[in-house]
Amino acid sequence: MNLWIYDMKNKYNPIGVILRGMLSYYCQTEEELLEKEMQETLLSVFNMFGQVASQQIPFDDKISKFISVYIDFMIKNPALPDFIYRKITENPEQLTEMIPTDMLNILQLFKDQFQAEVDKGHYIPIPPEQFIINLISVCAFPFLGKALIKIVLKMNDNDFQDFLRIRKTELSVLMINSILIKK
C-alpha cells in the first residue's frame, strides 16, 4: 500500500513509468485524457439529474434540487463549463455522442411532469420546453458568462464566488415563482 502511494508520487521509479506507459496506451494525448475525464464528469452530472427527475417529490422541490445539484457540481468542476462550451461551438456532434440516451428519456419525464402540473392548474400554461430551457439558462449562464458578470457587477473573484453561493437559494425562489399562478 505504502509502496503504491510512494510510487505514484515519484514518476521516475519503475512503477511510475509503467503507470505513465499505461496512461499513454489508453489516452494518446493530453487532449484525449481531458476528453475522457470530462466525459465521465458529464455522465455523473447526467446521472444526478436522472435521480432528481425520478424522485417521488413535489415538482417545486425538483426545481430546487436541480438548481443546487447543477451549481454545486459546476463549482466543484470548474473546467467543465469551458469544456462544454468548446464542444458546443466546435464539435456539437461529438457532444451528442456524450449525452446518454437515458438523458433524453429523463428530459421527457421532466416535461411530462411539468405539463401535468399545468393541467392541474398549479402552474401557468407555458410550453414545458420554454421553462426547462430557462432553468438550464439561468443555471449555466453565470459559469459561461463569468467575465461579463464580473465586469457588469464590478466583482472580483471572491465577490463572484459569493454570488454563486447565494445564487442557489435565490434562483429556486425565482424559478418556482416564475411558473406559479398568482391569484
Next chain:
Amino acid sequence: MENATELKIIEAAKEVFQKKGYDGARMQEIADEAKINKAMLHYYFRTKERLFDAVLQQAIATIFPKIMSIAQEEISIEDKIRKFVHTYIDIIIANPALPNFIFNEMTQRPDKFRKYISHHISSNSKMFMEQYKREAAKGNLIEIEPEQFFISLVGSCIFPFIGKPLIKIIMKFDDKEFQNFIEARKEALSVLMINAVKKKK
C-alpha cells in the same frame, strides 16, 4: 471619419474575427475578404489589434446601447423586462454570430471589454436594480437580490443562442423548430420573468 473602404474593411474583419477569433485571424485573410490588397489594409489599420478594436467597438455598439438604454425609460419594471427580452432577442436574431464572438473574446481579453462596455452597462444596470429595490420595498415585487434577477434575465435571453447546438440535440429540434422556439420565446420568457418577481396576492 469612416469612408466606404474603411467600412468595407470592418465588415470583412468582422466576418474573419467572428469565424476565427482574434488569435486565429490573419491580416491577409481580412484583406482578401475585403477584396483589397494588404498594403491598403495596412494604410487604414496599421495593426491587427487596431482593427480588432474597431470591430469590437462596433459589435458592442450593436447590442449594448439599445438594450441598456431601456433602463432609463420612465416605465414600470414589468414593462422594462418585456422590452428588454424582446429587444435583446431581436438583436441577436439579426446578428447570430455576435454572442459567441463576444463570449470568446470577453473571456480572452476582459480588459478590453471593461474599457469599452463599462460606460454602457454599469450606470444603466444600477439604475434598473435600484428601481427593483424601490418596487420591492413598496411591496410590489418579491424580495430578492436584484443582481441575481438581472443576471438571470440576461442569461435567459442569451444562453439559448450560445447553447443552440445543445438545445437542438436535447429537444430534438431541426433548424425551423429552433427558430419557432426562439420566436415564441420572446413572449414566453417575458411572461416567465415578470411572473418570477411578482408577489402572490
